[in-house]
Amino acid sequence: MRFGEHLRSSMIKEFYWYYIAYDDLKKALKTDFVTEPSQENPKPDRKPWSEDNEKDFVALLESELDKVFNFQRIKSEEIVRRIQSSEADVNDVVSRLDGASDRRQSLRSSQSPPTDEDFLLLEQILSDIIADVHDLAKFTQLNYTGFQKIIKKHDKQTGWHLKPIFATRLNAKPFFKDNYDAFVVKLSKLYDLVRTKGNPVSGDSASGGNQQNFIRQTTKYWVHPDNITELKLIILKHLPVLVFNPKKEFEEQDTAISSIYYDNPDNWEFYQGRLKKTEGAEAIRLRWYGGMKSDQIFVERKTHREDWTGEKSVKARFSLKEKHVNAFLAGRKTVEDVFAKMRREGKKSDEEISNLEQLAREIQYRVITRRLQPVTRTFYHRTAFQLPGDARVRISLDTELSMIREDNIGRVRAGDNWRRMDIGVDYPFSQLPPEDIERFPYAVLEVKLQTQAGQEPPQWIRDLTASHLVEAVPKYSKFIHGTASLFPDSINLIPFWMPQMDVDIRKPATRRFGIERPVPSTSQSTNDETPEDEDSDDDAAQLQASQQQISGPARETEGREEDHPLFANTDGNVLDIEERIGARSLDEDDYPLYDSDQESTEEDELEEARRVGGMHYYRLLAKQYAKRTGSGLVEGLKTILPRPRPTSLPPPEQSGVAVIGPQRTIKRFKAPKGKRIYVPVRVEPKVYLAAERTFLSWLEFSILLGSIAATLLNFGQDYITLGSSWGFTIMAALSLLYSLVLYIWRVDKIRKRRDVKRVYYEKWGPTAVGIGLATILLLNFGLRARQAGFIAKDAGVGLKNVGGSETGEL
Structure with missing residues (x-):
């Protein structure tokens, strides 16, 4: 449009009367004609x-x-x-x-x-x-x-x-x-008071709720800037904005969140692990809330766990004073020194402190032994919606998302410090050169649900996530996107959503959903x-x-x-x-x-030609009618002629699939030259077992062919039996070799999580075996039939000779 x-x-x-007069401004861009339009010159030059x-x-x-x-x-x-x-x-x-x-x-x-x-x-x-x-x-x-x-x-x-x-x-x-x-x-505060009739839910805003006996489901979506405010207003009618300090007046700086991600620029171990979602993949980051004066720094480690392990992905962290971060990461400050004050205060139990010390010891060991350095900073303003102390439904919306380089490759940025100090939380960081920052064009919506097994999420969340306001992007990661964008010369394996960044994610509203003005009431x-x-x-x-x-x-x-x-x-x-x-x-x-x-549409040209009149107007009018007639004939032929018809999908409310219009657009995305798109593949233990079962089935088949060949070889007396035995022997040997190579190749692709079609489907092997068996059987049948014909012919000649001799004697 x-x-x-x-x-x-x-x-x-x-x-209406306060919008920009766009049409008037467009007309103001057109100067007067040099000469008045006429039939001979319907479109004269302008001054x-x-x-x-x-x-x-x-x-x-x-x-x-x-x-x-x-x-x-x-x-x-x-x-x-x-x-x-x-x-x-x-x-x-x-x-x-x-x-x-x-x-x-x-x-x-x-x-x-x-x-x-x-x-x-x-x-x-x-x-x-x-x-x-x-x-x-x-x-x-x-x-x-x-x-x-x-x-x-x-x-x-x-x-x-x-x-x-x-x-x-x-x-x-x-x-x-x-x-x-x-x-x-x-x-949000006022609406929550009214919705709960003066009894809002109370609790610790920082509480994460009880994690036991719950299944946590996290989904991520992109939100176009045009829809951010509308999305916030929709959510606040169901969930209040989570405010950690209700007594403090709102300041934009309070919603700022900054994180520094660490990795080894020589091998990008953490980036590769988080992208491929390998079992045990880690991410180490340092996070603070608010401005640069925040003295409390959270050292976090995120560990990915596969579902088949029976464990959940874990995010563990401990706090550290900003002045001690460099000494801790370099190993000059021991773990015991970090938690000495906590032990003296006695606010936590010895078991909790021991767990935190173990976490700090492991993070410090990894940073030193794997030579981790700050590589990527993420900055955004977060608006969280959640009932205080109740983590069953938590929705967060991150806006003004920016990824910034923190490394010292090419030039000094952070230096020996754990973060660079030439920037703060002053979005959009206009002082940075373009190669040092990636400003993400969308907001990121994250929906976290903790529901019991078999329980459906609330209906309003299902309506929200299926609406035109959001675009689902599974497994999206700020760290992965920022690192892949900021280090194009070092990163060759990119996430699947990178080639789709130039696609407009906005969609037309397929059903009524959004903010609606209430019906006017007669009450004052x-x-x-x-x-x-x-x-x-x-x-x-x-x-x-x-x-x-x-x-x-x-x-x-x-x-x-x-x-x-x-x-x-x-x-x-x-x-x-x-x-x-x-x-x-x-x-x-x-x-x-x-x-x-x-902007100069055909209707404008036709209207201008109509005022002038003459043959130019009739030519444009005939051209427009011909175009409409041709389109109508094409649509009519499509309707009448027999052709494959697409299956009509059920309404979006029933299937959860948003269908935009009667047509679908299919676009193939290709990776930039020299790079490869990584497609996430879910690998479970049964995939390995299925590959082993397939290999054993091939072995069983090969052994059966070998047994047939051995039987024919031992009990056959003529050359046909010997030839069939050799055919079955060659087929059994080729089957054994093929199944072994196929099994090794499949296991390697599964281990590397490569989305290869032949890992799960193989059409050439069974086809070749079937053709080979049919060929051997047909040759055996043909040779046997030919042999039987020769024997019958020889027997007939012998009987004829015998009969002639008897007649002569008589």
């Missing part, structure tokens, strides 16, 4: 793009930017006020609930306890606010994409380079930079404030008063920027760090969201 069509179909009716045209276009563009920015700002402030008002209402209702249960407080006991209708009304109000946040996020995303597209079209058609210059204007009014995480956290809100009572006049005044000068200096580009009409009334304010970083996104080729490079 072209962006213009997508914009028109995605507009929210209430926000060249002039400075006056540029000034008019920039003025229109600035007015559209002002309109979008001011509406987004005022709407965001309105949502803040509504959340604050709803928070006061919820606290009032909850306080009445507490007062009804505590009769000792005379003031509260006089108030009537809240009813179910009160909580239902609050839930409707919060659902309406959630829908507003969703609509505002969609509004922001569509308009930001619209500005990117129209600037790209301007630079392509006119030859005037506006894109790098307009970045400063766009960052001076950064309507697209609003972070909705604070809204999500606040709405708890603060008795109608939409007409809100500060609509003030909002309108702000919209008019905010048409002001756009400040912000121009960055250095080709030519004199102060001569460009975009900078006609600047006051020379210096961009701050956020604006400089945000300006970077427009300096690069934007993500190909829509096929909008060819």
Whole structure:
């Protein structure tokens, strides 16, 4: 779908007049004709793009930017006020609930306890606010994409380079930079209070729950940036945002998670093991939460276990002070010194401390003996959804995912330190060169379920994971993706999802799923404030008063920027760090969201030709009718002619398979030159046993053939029996040799986890054996029949001779 069509179909009716006037901006890019269109010349040349045209276009563009920015700002402030008002209402209702249960407080006991209708009304109000946040996020995303597209079209058609210059204007009014995480956290808390009727689930937020007698299932999905806010709002209506410190105000830095992965760059042992999922494969990483000032570093080891072993994959860790990390990894600080303070405090049992010491000793030994070095850092902001103290359902969404090089190959990055110190948590790390960072284009959704055997996950989770909002990517790993992307000269074995990174994962909505605005109720809100009572006049005044000068200096580009009409009334304010970083996104080729490079559609050309008239219009009209007729004939022939028909799949709700449209697109992905894609293969012990059973079956068959050959050789008297015996002997020997080679080859491929078809299916061996046996039997039958014919012929000649002699004698 072209962006213009997508914009028109995605507009929210209430926000209609505040969207970017994309069609008007497109028309502004077209200059007047040199001569009026006529029948002889229906498409005359247009006048060249002039400075006056540029000034008019920039003025229109600035007015559209002002309109979008001011509406987004005022709407965001309105949502803040509504959340604050709803928070006061919820606290009032909850306080009445507490007062009804505590009769000792005379003031509260006089108030009537809240009813179910009160909580239902609050839930409707919060659902309406959630829908507003969703609509505002969609509004922001569509308009930001619209500005990117129209600037790209301007630079392509006119030859005037506006894109790098307009970045400063766009960052001076950064309507697209609003972070909705604070809204999500606040709405999650309020909605959880209302949903549980003032009795939210309490527990330790850091608790992992009881792991015994539960089967843990983890699935990973990619989420396109367009769907991140909507996905968060959907999840918070079922699970609250997990906040470790509810008393602290939300800060974006609190959600930052950074991890340093270690490996040996000479053999990439840990990368290979984690990619191939070999039994016992390990990953060692150092993780901290928050900013660079965090003093608590977690040393973790993840160990992969195959299901057939009866064990589960394990993640074990212990904490360490940041100042002791280098000494611990180098072996200068012993394990006993690390846990000496813990033993003195006595907060943990001796058994727990002993287990931690054993873990620390093993990690220290591996780092030293295998010469492990920091290679890859992963950074992301995590939003976790979980009931406190209940780990049966845990959902985490990682956004702004970045992978950064930590090695010293080529140049010094981390040096002798365990991590590099030239960066922190300042996403998008614009100070790094492109070869040092990989910015992942999607968010990563991880769903962890702990359900009893045979128990189905909740229906809303099944609907979520089967919706158009997510793309399933089994076995996705941030460490594997980052290492494969950042070390292309060293890594030749890449994961299966790497060649698919250029495929757009967005899908059309196949069914109604997502945020829906609640049905309007006749009841008033708890603060008795109608939409007409809100500060609509003030909002309108702000919209008019905010048409002001756009400040912000121009960055250095080709030519004199102060001569460009975009900078006609600047006051020379210096961009701050956020604006400089945000300006970077427009300096690069934007993500190909829509096929909008060819915006002049056939309908536009036909409409323009219709106004001109003449033969040109009739030619275009005939061409369009011929095209439609041809398409109709092709579809009709496809329907009438007998041909193989694809099997129609059941609805997605029944099979769990999302079918997009009536057609399927099959694309073969190939690895880059010099690299090989590793396809994950699940290998269980029964695969080895099946290979052994197949080998034993071949041996049994070969022994049977050898027995037949020996019997014929011992009891045969003529050359036919001897020939058949040799045939069966050769067949038995070839079968023995073939089965031995095949068994060794299969075991080797299974051990290497190679997805080879002949490992599980063999068509040439049985075919050759069958043809050989048939040939031997037919030859034996033919020779025997021929021998019988010779004997009968000789017997007939003998009888004839005998009869002639008797007649002569008579």
